[in-house]
Amino acid sequence: MGELKLMKGNEAIAEAAIRCGCDGYFGYPITPQSEVMETLMVRAPWDKTGMVVLQAESEVAAINMLYGGGGTGKKVMTSSSSPGVSLMSEGISYIAGAEIPCVIVNVQRGGPGLGTIQPSQADYFQATKGGGNGDYNLLVLAPNSVQEMHDFVGLSFDLAFKYRNPVMILSDGAIGQMMEKVTLGDFKPRLTSEEIENKYGSWVTTGKKKNRSRNVMTSLELNSEQMEKNNIRFQAKYKKMEEEEVRYEEYMCDDAEYILVAFGSCARICMKSIEMARAKGIKLGLLRPITLFPFPKKPIAELCKRVKGFMTVEMNAGQMIEDVKLSVYESGIFKPVKYYGRMGGIIPSPEEVVSTLEKKLIGGN
């Protein structure tokens, strides 16, 4: 068993980066995630693992530093919060277009605009449907605990390199700020230059070697026919993710008549709601998507065969509900899908969830 520690979600991200063999972190301060870079600066990993930590002049610069570092086959990451991720959207689109692996953490806060510093899940659309220009998808992981904040960093790098695609950890201010016990991962060495050349020599820009043709990182292709081919290749990659990378968790679904669908901190609240509902005799379960893209469509289709309906619980105006409705539609079995959520940085209470469930879904209003 690994080392056990009590820490914040943001600190767990930083600790995981050092331990999983990350080569570089580039970021810009923004509440509620500044502890990620602060922790890294205190831990000073450049002395121990050789990991670089740099405070960039803006989120715009930070994401482009990821483009540069990731393009050389290094494990690079950044973290930010909602308005900062909006600034990064240009770079994320270029990174997706140039197929550069990297990890982006969004510890969401309420919006739109400068919004609030309280937790939110209002960037679901931005994370899962694009954000930047063009047809692209990020692989999006949604942690619901400090442990998962820690564990998903290494997992994200593995997936980013497997698909040569940016991976986003979509968290929120509650998970970033709350403290829980974490079992820390083991230290893994950073890849050497030789290992990078051997593994990724076909695409990395590490200086043209005599035994290979030059490599170019670019999202530009003015020949429309070739650009369409590139897009077809991207779409095939996203489809493969949908087939192979769906992650989710079912909680008390075996005998459930009604299903809550929630991710991240809302999923934690729903676990309490289920306990309260079951005390009243309502057979309630939870489906927690862990990957938001690819979305767990098949598990929802399976549940459609035996439950009476679904309700999403989200800290936004109802964004994930669209994916749940699509999943129900694609199952071919009609089941009602309702939504309950709070906005502007307010976290829904377990009581509100149960009373809304009784009114909207069970009561049919």
Place this chain on the structure above:
Amino acid sequence: MDTNKLTQQDIIRQGEQVYKKPELLLNNTMHYCPGCSHGVVHRLIAEIIGELGIQEKTIGVSPVGCSVFAYKYIDIDWQEAAHGRAPAVATGISRVNPDKFVFTYQGDGDLASIGAAEIMHACNRGENIAVIFINNAIYGMTGGQMAPTTLLGQVTATTPKGRNVERNGYPLKITELIAQLPGTSYVTRQSVETAMAVRKCKTAIKKAFKNVLAKKGTSFVEVVSTCNSGWKMNPVKANKWMEENMFPFYPVGDLKDGEKADPSLYSKKN
């Protein structure tokens, strides 16, 4: 003799060749307009990388603008950056690969307008990169609009009656600003309109590259350039216009040649 059947050997007699295409310059036909300065500067960069023997450790970062396709012409690894972001991309490459040689190649719209923040901060941090800055006082790729370096009175597609201070502000001498930044060790302004200027420019770029190899921080070479299509002049007239109008405002020569600033000059005692 059928001139179409002449081989290179027939034309160039042994011992008489004084110049040849650099090995690292690829055979792709350049998209630049006749008379444009980009091709000359590309050739110099290819020559210098070859002469320094650093192809295997070099990563170039190309911009958005006319030189967006710079990566098609020089046989090295390249990264194509978003508009203005080349210094941030180069920072990322260089920071996690301190043993590599990284340079950016940027135009005036890319470097001095949309990328003004990125170039300032990369130079202020003293990133160990070289910057080649092509200043032709216009946006070439998009069809000749005003650039931050466009001269007062200069006619462009978006200043049809000439650049006007009230409407457009002043031409930006960004290289003078860069020279003030403590992270830079070498800041110079060159041109490539004559054989002598080309030789001087080559010496400057080589010095900038050597500085980076010696880890002396940021080296910055502006090349005052022509854009005869954007300026709507033939190449000869464009060179003359550049000499008469650009050089008085953007004088050629070194602005700084030394070392990064001594940190003690920036400590509390001072």
